[in-house]
Amino acid sequence: MTRARKSLIDLSATPYYHLIARCVRRAFLCGNDKYSGKNFDHRREWLVKRMKLLSDVFAIDIAAYAIMSNHYHIVVKVNKNKALDWSVDEVIRRWYKLYKRGDPLVERFLNSEKLNEASLHIFSGIIATWRARLYDISWYIKNLNEYIARQANKEDNCTGKYWEGRYKSQALLDDKAILSCMAYVDLNPIRAKIATELKNSDFTSIQERIHNYKNTPKNSKQSIQKTELFEHKSQPMQLLKLGSNADPDTIPFRLIDYLELVSWSSRSFTCDKQGEVSENVLNILAKLNIEEAEWLNAIQHFRRQYANFAGSKVRLMNLAAQNQAKWYKGVG
Structure with a gap:
């Protein structure tokens, strides 16, 4: 049964959400349409530009995104306190x-x-x-999807629905859920075999983060403090930055660790490139308190592993009890 959006978006539980919207009919966001022979890659540019413009307006930051052929994924953080201070x-x-x-x-x-x-x-x-x-996810998606629908319908010289009736959302209840969902989103083109390497995964946040990191001049003799400052400066301006638990305005995870973890994870989808797990990756997984097999399963099946809420069994059980629900998918 369809649930009211207000029961799915609870900012007191978490500010982080995974959002998915899919095209209806034979609509395309990108790629070659075998029916019309047209290429629609430029529509992905519309979506990324609009998404970032809206994040400059709303108190909603983009943590990760991937624009696929007929749907998109976004991981966002709602900054309610920022909006209340305006x-x-x-x-x-x-x-x-x-x-x-x-x-x-x-x-x-x-x-x-x-x-x-x-x-x-x-x-x-x-x-x-x-x-x-201005801190409401539904209004953010409304302004994103309506704009793209008008542009696409105008280009196709037609009218009618472009998107499915409702976007889907998953509340990310803890750090493990946030990081595994971000990786799940960033790895979409690799998993779908559209790309073989992260740097070639077009219209994804991971490609943007890698590009910025590699193209920011660095000093090999930097201290730990300066290294952390470099990581901060080397991140895209219009994406929510990876940082540490000490900084509430960042994702509680170091950029360099995230890049290494996602890079290793991407090789798990390509058998001929799969290698041993480095000691650093094992240390990163240990910090997240997650086993290698559990992590790989999460980044492969995150959308199906959970329903509207994602997190540890304890967090899911507590939220279910709070919302007077018997059970949430993912508890087991």
Whole structure:
């Protein structure tokens, strides 16, 4: 049975979510359509650009993404506190990036007109609504999917639905779920045999992270502190940075460890490239408190391993009890 979105997105449980949207009919985001003979790779560029533009507007950061032939994956972090700290002017500025036509009361406010008590009450309600929508995942996806649908329908010279009725979401309840889901998303082209190496996995966050890391000048004699600073600076500006538990504005994992872990994981999908597990990879898995086989299963079957919530058995059982549910998939 379809569940209400408000029961699936619970920011008090986690700010991290895995989002998936799929095209309906024989619609293509990319690649060669054997029916029309057209190539639609440029639509992936539309999606990535729009996704990043929206993350500059919303209090929603992109942790990972992969744009496939007829669907996409995004791992996001909702920064509710950031949105709550915005000034009234900042909320209006961001909202007007999405919608050029505002409310007459807002226009009067911007023109420095004095509002009476009743008007101020209505104005405050408008700002509160806009603020809430600017950290709402459903509004983020609405602004992403509607834009792409209009562009694609215009190009195809047709009307009608472009996307399935609802996007799918998975709440990522702990660090292990966040990292394994990010790797699952980043490895999509490798798993689908569209690419053989991460650097050739077009329109993925891992390709973007690798490119930035390799093209940032480095000093071989850097101290540990400077190495961590380099890792911070070498990451894409429009992606949520990997960092440490000490920095709440980053993903609690070092960039260099994530790149090594995903690189090793990618070779597990290519038998002729599979090699021994390095000591560093074993140490990384130990930090995550996850066995090699469990990790490889997660990055292969993450979407099917869990339903709307992903995390340890304890976290899933606790959340199920909190939501008065008998059981969540993944508990076993």
